[in-house]
Amino acid sequence: MDAGQTYDVVVLGAGSTGENVADVVVRGGLTAVLVEAELVGGECSYWACMPSKALLRGSEAIAAARAVDGAAQAVTGAQDVAATLARRDAFTHDWDDSSQARWVRGAGIDLVRGTGRLVGERRVVVTDGEGRTTRLTARHAVAVCTGSEAAVPPIEGLADVDPWTPREATSAKAAPGRLLVVGGGYVGCEMATAWQALGAEVTLLHRGERLLEDMEPEAGDAVAAALRERGVDVRLDTDVTTARRDGTEAVLGTGDGEVRGDEVLVAVGRRARTGDIGIDSAGLTPGEYLDVDDSLQVRGLPWLYGVGDVNGRRQLTHMGKYQARQAGAAIVARVRGEQVSLADWSPFVATADRGATPSVVFTDPQVASVGLTRAQARQSGVAHRVVEYPLGSVAGAALYADGYTGTAVALVDPDREVLIGVTFVGPAVADLLHAATIAVVGEVPIARLWHAVPAYPTTSEIWLRLLETWRG
Amino acid sequence: MDAGQTYDVVVLGAGSTGENVADVVVRGGLTAVLVEAELVGGECSYWACMPSKALLRGSEAIAAARAVDGAAQAVTGAQDVAATLARRDAFTHDWDDSSQARWVRGAGIDLVRGTGRLVGERRVVVTDGEGRTTRLTARHAVAVCTGSEAAVPPIEGLADVDPWTPREATSAKAAPGRLLVVGGGYVGCEMATAWQALGAEVTLLHRGERLLEDMEPEAGDAVAAALRERGVDVRLDTDVTTARRDGTEAVLGTGDGEVRGDEVLVAVGRRARTGDIGIDSAGLTPGEYLDVDDSLQVRGLPWLYGVGDVNGRRQLTHMGKYQARQAGAAIVARVRGEQVSLADWSPFVATADRGATPSVVFTDPQVASVGLTRAQARQSGVAHRVVEYPLGSVAGAALYADGYTGTAVALVDPDREVLIGVTFVGPAVADLLHAATIAVVGEVPIARLWHAVPAYPTTSEIWLRLLETWRG
Missing domain, CATH: 3.50.50.60 (FAD/NAD(P)-binding domain)
Incomplete structure (x- = not known):
């Protein structure tokens, strides 16, 4: 030494x-x-944020073009999976x-x-x-x-199936034929979205009754509906209790019988x-x-x-x-x-960290959230009033995509009249969030927020709708 | 009566x-x-915001998909111009x-x-x-x-060419073969972008030395470069002094000779x-x-x-x-x-209205701005420090589009340490703006803005980069 x-x-x-x-x-x-x-x-650069978002961005961009009549007609080909994986590799510098x-x-x-x-x-x-x-x-x-x-849940035989952790899910060199995802938090939802778009047949098994349970219920409901529409087999209230390999197949046992796939991603927390x-x-x-x-x-x-x-x-x-x-x-x-x-x-x-933490789930629709949810406010006994507005009714969102559907939920502290939580669910909402983060952190009173005029016609006009709804 | x-x-x-x-x-x-x-x-619904953005959105969505390797390969067709015009008509309810x-x-x-x-x-x-x-x-x-x-400039013979105002430019039922745009403000830039993408051969004539002169210079420079790359003939320092019809052709006289087209859009103010x-x-x-x-x-x-x-x-x-x-x-x-x-x-x-007005120019790149520009601060003698950062160096922007280029410019009041102006130039920056608007209107001190954490990896991370640059 x-x-x-x-x-x-x-x-x-x-x-x-x-x-x-x-x-x-x-x-x-x-x-x-x-x-x-x-x-x-660390994780973010090589096995989390960067590779996962690189895997997701291509199909998001294609979906956005397909959602605009006139542009949709230009999208006559398919996503190039090899190029998408190569782009992911570029963002991770080939793990160098x-x-x-x-x-x-x-x-x-x-x-x-x-x-x-x-x-x-x-x-x-x-x-x-x-x-x-x-x-x-x-x-x-x-x-x-x-x-x-990655936390490893107590599933009998799990080690034998050599499951993916989020590291393998973000760094895999090819799409598996059939991917079984255990866990419906943000990692499970993002990776189910990504690999389904890249060609896998995905089954998402979640023990809870709703995906993204820590967020507003609109989030998990919208993401589950979108995943199902794209062909993901989303199974809620499903506890995985056993795991084994049967030849090259991975077999997971649930209360509703067995599910078979080629790879298993376990994403049940850290x-x-x-x-x-x-x-x-x-x-x-x-x-x-x-x-x-x-x-x-x-x-x-x-x-x-x-x-x-x-x-x-x-x-x-x-x-x-x-x-x-x-x-x-x-x-x-x-x-x-x-x-x-x-x-x-x-x-x-x-x-x-307490009450003003932003997070974005890069599914499609995206979920962007800061501060408290309704449930968190209730559980911690924080006085609040809820203001909701459908994002698709905002001109900027309607222009962005035909049939845009989404939701904005805001929690207002009724005494101080400041925002204490905001959630947006919808396509491309990630960059709507920072306005909410500044409003929450800056404790900007509602009376002043009326003077913060959203430019028309942007999706940010949701701010005016929320204020109008608050005023009643 | x-x-x-x-x-x-x-x-x-x-x-x-x-x-x-x-x-x-x-x-x-x-x-x-x-x-x-x-x-x-009024104008917004039928002859301004709504139809112009509907005309622009399709090509923006296609460009966004083309900018992502892997997604680009899916875009093998062309924009459907008739469908785009029909979508515009739907947003204007066919002017009903x-x-x-x-x-x-x-x-x-x-x-x-x-x-x-x-x-x-x-x-x-x-x-x-x-x-x-x-x-x-x-x-x-x-x-x-x-x-x-629309203001009508004192150009000899202009009435004889029966020029388009912004009303005709946003409601035209087909792309003209050759469109001459007089004026390089936001209407001229947006309509040049839209109609070039929809098939017109566009010449943009602007008497000033830079497009979008009321905004930060990075805005006009980026928009001019993008228009030129798409084939628009952008002529700066060009005064149109005469106009006439020659058969079906419109002919504009400038100091550098004549320019010929099929339609003339005059967009020189209101x-x-x-x-x-x-x-x-x-x-x-x-x-x-x-x-x-x-x-x-x-x-x-x-x-x-x-x-x-x-x-x-x-x-x-x-x-x-x-x-x-x-x-x-x-x-x-x-x-x-x-x-x-x-x-x-x-x-x-x-x-x-004074010092906190947001505006977005829906060109590609977009320009989103609130509060003062450097020139406005100088002219009105407002103390300020300028903070700049290249948007393309932000992970979220790099994920959004390969080769993303853009700029963020922020003006800080050095005494109060609050933001008094912010401009973003780059693809899809429109919804970055409202965070800046809330920061300016809310007079949120820089010291507090450090606690408004942008979610990673979104383009909003530009906020952290601006703060770091401010700190030095």
Whole structure:
């Protein structure tokens, strides 16, 4: 073992969250090292956001053209699956992280490849693939940004069918003949959409009674209807209890009998990647999420931060990067001995994790949501009034696609008269969302929102309709 | 002449602005009548926003699919021009306003068809096509919402070529063989884009050195480049001085010689439609814009309002409707004897006309803009810092289209640290705009905007890039 190196900040995990923590602290004048056993850039770049959206975009663009009479007649061919997969490969740089590693070094951040494990307060040992070790000491903080990994549900025989995780689903080199998707959350819905369009025969098995259960019910209903229309066999209330291989076939057992396919994608959630990073040396329990405050500092361990998926607050790339910016700012300020306010919306806290988290499901229709849903508001006892309007009745949406159907749902805090949650369901709603995010985060009063005039005829005119509906 | 009828409010002009004034005052408990000589619904529904966007959408959707490798291969045919024109006709209801007239009556508003003219304080006479007259008296207010019409530039011989105005350009039943467009504002640019895509050979003649001169320079430059790439002959710094017919050909004379085509579209701006509505009876000058305060009340004439294009403040459908809501609220409040605050952002004033007006040009690339441009800020001496970022470097944009190019320009008030102007140029940016509009109107501080996290990977991530660029 070498004598080791000392940095102001040691960051475990060079996904987008870890990269951002390191970048922020280096910009703040500190030194930082990133430790990564896999690809620099992490899940988002290689096995999640980027490849999944690249797989989805082609069929979305074709569907959009087909939905406009006059343009539809130009779409006489079929999507080129090989070209779509090649485009996906281009977005993942063929799973080669050299450009990201260059960015890291260009940003003045050191990079050590290998598995980092805590071995005591502010001390990390990195072990590379050949068993060589590097000792790292953090003068000020260790930021754990090791993320999450696919959860494996307790299905008898599941290991024997060698199921896809989201990683294999986003990186597969060809469409399977028949794909069985277990789980109707956003990953299951997106991958069912993508692979059906790329030629697979898809069966989606979901134990709940509705897809996308964490979102407004309009979302899951619309996505289920669209998947079925495209030929996906969507089975709700369906628990998968057994799995086995029968020759090359994968066979899943459910209460309603067996389902057969060529590949099985299991997409039933995530678990913290804290099993093998030595957090027991800090008195924490391996495998558990890190319990952090709003500055992402682990409670009781001022030198340790848990940022991104690993803390279980909000498992989304953009929220991990947001937390990274806030945690990085907090680390820099604390090193400088400056005051770190933990008040809501201060530069050091991830307030938006609670009540202002945006998310987009890139199915077709898309689902874009920020803040609370009706159910969440009810469950947490937050006073609210609901305002709904059909998106297809907005001129901009009707121009976008013939027969456009969609929904906007907004929750208003009736006392402060500010928005506390907005969901859009419909084709191409992803970029409608940020207006809602700014309105929610900015706590812009309804009275002022009347002066924020949507340009006509854009789909954003939904804002005027929601305000008119609110006024009654 | 009949004995006449009395209403609380008489509205001249049943375009979208007039409809909204009437609707708001009726909802406020007043009675109202709309006077309209042409189609109920006005320019926007029949000869502007709706038909122009319907003409543009098909080729936009095809271009979007062609820009995605894998999807592009599906687009092996051509746009169906007849189907596109039929779709446009459906959006204009074949220039039949019966559904809008039904809406008016359903909203409890009376409708009198004919040309309304002021004949004294709160008194109007309507003359229909057969010369029959109806007297109308307004108990409280007359709202002039007669809009604007195409300006005719002083080009020798222009009348002889029987040029298209924007009305003919949006309602033509077939693409001309060769279309000469005079004027490089948003109408000229949109119609050049539309008709070139629908088969015309288009020459665009613009006297200025850049298209879309009121917008950021990146806008006009990008639109000119795109038009040229599609085969439009864009001639800048080109003054049209003469016009004549040579057989069926239209011939325009410029400093650089003659240009020949089959039709000529003149799109060089608008003028107030106040020439023949009797405003001289109120001591005002026919043909001039109505000079109004922020509640849209004509200065010096408390019973008269000028709402929408007719006041020359902001000639955009959505701003006319906005003014209508504000003016309608002011009329109702004044009738009730309630306090009408003229303070910025009150419910009775059109504050957004100054500094917070959104507009979208539906060319390809699109231009979406709110608030001040660099030049406007400079000219009015407003302190500002400029933040720019290339849209194509945002992951969501790169996923949207291969080789996406675009620009975002934001102006920040350096003292208050709020946005005072934002322009997006690029494919499909129209619905990015409303986030900027809410940020500008809501005066949301930059420090808070950091908590408004854009969902990844959407094009809205441009917001994070702008913030990072601002921070430096």
